[in-house]
Amino acid sequence: MLRFFENLIDPYCDYPAEDRPPQRLFPFFMGYSKPFRGVFIATGVMSIIVAAIEVGLIYYMGRVVDLLEQGPQVVWDTYGAELIAVAVFIVFLRPILQGLDVALINNAIMPNFGTLIRWRAHRQVLRQSVGWFENDFAGRIANRIMQTPPAAGEVVFQTFDAISFSLAYLIGAAILLTNADPRLLIPLVIWFALYLALSRWALSRIGPASQAASDARSAVTGRVVDAYTNIHSVKMFAHHDREELYAKEAIEEARRTFQIEQRIFTVMDMCLVALNGLLIVGVVGWALALWMQGTASVGTVAAATALTLRLNSMTAWIMWALSAFFRQLGVVAEGMQTIAQPITLVDAPGAKPLELTDGRIELDGLSHHYGRGRGGLEDVTLTIPAGQKIGLVGRSGAGKSTLVKLLLRFYDAEQGRILIDGQDITHVTQDSLRRQIGMVQQDSALLHRSVRENILYGRPDADEAAIIAAAHEAQAHDFILDLQDPEGNEGYAARVGERGVKLSGGQRQRITLARVILKDAPILLLDEATSALDSEVEAAIQSTLYQMMEGKTVIAIAHRLSTIAQMDRILVLDEGRIVEDGDHDALLAQDGLYAQFWARQSGGFLNADEDDTP
Numbered sequence: 055m056l057r058f059f060e061n062l063i064d065p066y067c068d069y070p071a072e073d074r075p076p077q078r079l080f081p082f083f084m085g086y087s088k089p090f091r092g093v094f095i096a097t098g099v100m101s102i103i104v105a106a107i108e109v110g111l112i113y114y115m116g117r118v119v120d121l122l123e124q125g126p127q128v129v130w131d132t133y134g135a136e137l138i139a140v141a142v143f144i145v146f147l148r149p150i151l152q153g154l155d156v157a158l159i160n161n162a163i164m165p166n167f168g169t170l171i172r173w174r175a176h177r178q179v180l181r182q183s184v185g186w187f188e189n190d191f192a193g194r195i196a197n198r199i200m201q202t203p204p205a206a207g208e209v210v211f212q213t214f215d216a217i218s219f220s221l222a223y224l225i226g227a228a229i230l231l232t233n234a235d236p237r238l239l240i241p242l243v244i245w246f247a248l249y250l251a252l253s254r255w256a257l258s259r260i261g262p263a264s265q266a267a268s269d270a271r272s273a274v275t276g277r278v279v280d281a282y283t284n285i286h287s288v289k290m291f292a293h294h295d296r297e298e299l300y301a302k303e304a305i306e307e308a309r310r311t312f313q314i315e316q317r318i319f320t321v322m323d324m325c326l327v328a329l330n331g332l333l334i335v336g337v338v339g340w341a342l343a344l345w346m347q348g349t350a351s352v353g354t355v356a357a358a359t360a361l362t363l364r365l366n367s368m369t370a371w372i373m374w375a376l377s378a379f380f381r382q383l384g385v386v387a388e389g390m391q392t393i394a395q396p397i398t399l400v401d402a403p404g405a406k407p408l409e410l411t412d413g414r415i416e417l418d419g420l421s422h423h424y425g426r427g428r429g430g431l432e433d434v435t436l437t438i439p440a441g442q443k444i445g446l447v448g449r450s451g452a453g454k455s456t457l458v459k460l461l462l463r464f465y466d467a468e469q470g471r472i473l474i475d476g477q478d479i480t481h482v483t484q485d486s487l488r489r490q491i492g493m494v495q496q497d498s499a500l501l502h503r504s505v506r507e508n509i510l511y512g513r514p515d516a517d518e519a520a521i522i523a524a525a526h527e528a529q530a531h532d533f534i535l536d537l538q539d540p541e542g543n544e545g546y547a548a549r550v551g552e553r554g555v556k557l558s559g560g561q562r563q564r565i566t567l568a569r570v571i572l573k574d575a576p577i578l579l580l581d582e583a584t585s586a587l588d589s590e591v592e593a594a595i596q597s598t599l600y601q602m603m604e605g606k607t608v609i610a611i612a613h614r615l616s617t618i619a620q621m622d623r624i625l626v627l628d629e630g631r632i633v634e635d636g637d638h639d640a641l642l643a644q645d646g647l648y649a650q651f652w653a654r655q656s657g658g659f660l661n662a663d664e665d666d667t668p
């Protein structure tokens with residue numbers, strides 16, 4: 055039966071992905087929880103019914119006390135049927151109604167609400183640009199994705215479990231006291247006013263305090279994960295102490311912000327106990343006084359006492375629930391800093407897929423400085439005819455990788471445009487653009503999955519024979535067969551470790567090469583594609599690469615000039631500008647930067663950090 059409630063909402067149901075999600079908490083929350091609206095309403099109604107039953111029971115207890123005055127025989131003869139009906143209600147109907155309420159909260163809302171938020175948040179974040187990820191810690195982003203859904207779930211839970219229930223209970227209590235004697239309402243109203251004032255005081259502080267505490271916790275995760283992912287650097291430079299200190303700063307900040315949050319709770323708890331004391335003395339004392347004057351029955355005193363004692367235990371719970379509500383709202387607000395960020399690099403409205411006919415690339419006045427006013431690329435204008443093979447050289451930081459990343463639209467160029475076969479790349483869909491481009495990078499990180507899955511990333515529908523053929527071409531097949539991971543998976547099924555750390559740099563590079571071979575895209579970008587290989591493997595791969603380049607437009611970045619000397623055309627970049635353009639012989643004859651690089655290479659390496667300005 056509970057499965058019915060569990061399946062009431064599909065957390066993975068379709069929804070329009072928003073490039074600019076609402077920036078304010080309430081609209082954001084409402085937007086995310088749209089599929090739950092019906093269930094929320096049903097739960098709210100059920101909570102009110104359950105609270106009404108609770109108040110009704112107390113009222114009935116008072117009535118029973120009053121009835122007892124009439125003697126056993128009269129009570130049984132006159133009210134026997136009524137008592138049996140109430141008993142049947144309490145034993146059978148009440149558990150069903152309360153069970154419905156609990157099942158809606160526990161089974162329909164709780165597991166699905168957090169899942170929905172986590173799923174949508176992850177999808178939203180995954181759509182962010184490369185630049186967006188470069189500006190934050192992966193650990194902090196992950197932490198927000200992880201801690202926001204349970205916090206949002208808690209907010210909803212408290213709303214229905216505590217807040218709506220207690221409101222309904224309070225109203226019921228007021229009605230009951232008024233019925234018994236309207237004067238009994240006075241202490242309740244005074245108490246409620248003071249209680250509201252206390253809540254306001256506490257809640258105005260809890261929200262910001264918990265947001266700060268949550269922010270500090272995310273910062274701890276960011277720093278800690280940063281150290282773990284860069285554990286090689288930490289060990290190599292023997293920087294344990296520094297890393298400890300770096301993390302400790304964040305941990306201490308988390309402690310400090312948590313302390314501030316906890317202070318509010320302590321003060322709040324103390325005030326609450328005092329307030330409740332007032333309530334008990336006020337209502338029960340007044341009821342007793344009324345009874346002494348003969349204007350209230352014993353039953354009224356009993357019901358008023360039971361009600362206040364119940365309110366007394368409930369207020370602590372409500373206050374706790376309210377503070378949990380606002381504390382978790384603070385966590386959600388903090389998570390929104392990541393989840394609700396607008397996606398700045400999006401497909402243009404009505405963008406069509408890139409239609410690649412020849413593979414001609416044009417750069418028109420392209421400038422990009424990563425928002426800093428310098429560095430990157432400076433006014434690059436260039437036409438690469440279809441099928442031309444370009445070698446791109448220049449010192450470190452000259453802007454070579456920037457050019458390649460702009461071509462892939464990892465960033466939107468600050469000025470100028472890029473056309474592929476006459477189509478501006480900002481006007482076509484990003485997916486179609488990247489599908490037409492194969493890229494092998496200098497820093498070839500792999501996904502922590504099997505070798506097979508990593509190679510398949512290039513073309514998910516490829517069959518086993520195609521995977522193996524690609525691995526053969528990339529000179530990777532033999533070493534892949536020897537791989538084994540700690541779980542005992544071997545060969546193509548072996549997992550490669552986070553970012554591929556369990557493989558050598560050359561092995562990683564060959565697997566990324568295999569996946570680009572499998573992808574077989576008409577435009578090929580090679581950013582130091584063979585930099586991690588020994589010369590024997592590199593020689594073998596060079597011939598594969600030349601085969602791969604057949605009929606494709608290619609841009610290859612290399613510091614080892616021998617690997618690009620045979621390209622159709624070589625471009626020299628310096629401080630973001632193209633300063634030389636021609637084939638190997640022409641550039642040598644020009645006797646400029648390229649000739650200097652070539653002359654300085656011993657065994658084919660460009661000493662890129664030296665100042666070799668002509």
Ligand SMILES: Nc1ncnc2c1ncn2[C@@H]1O[C@H](COP(=O)(O)OP(=O)(O)OP(=O)(O)O)[C@@H](O)[C@H]1O
Nearest residue numbers: 188424429430448449450451452453454455456457
């Ligand atoms: N994500 C980024 N944010 C800000 N600045 C960046 C970013 N990436 C690169 N840069 C800056 O842009 C300039 C060009 O960098 P780029 O990576 O394009 O150089 P490169 O020629 O490829 O260097 P290398 O040969 O060392 O790979 C550098 O000054 C670099 O600091």
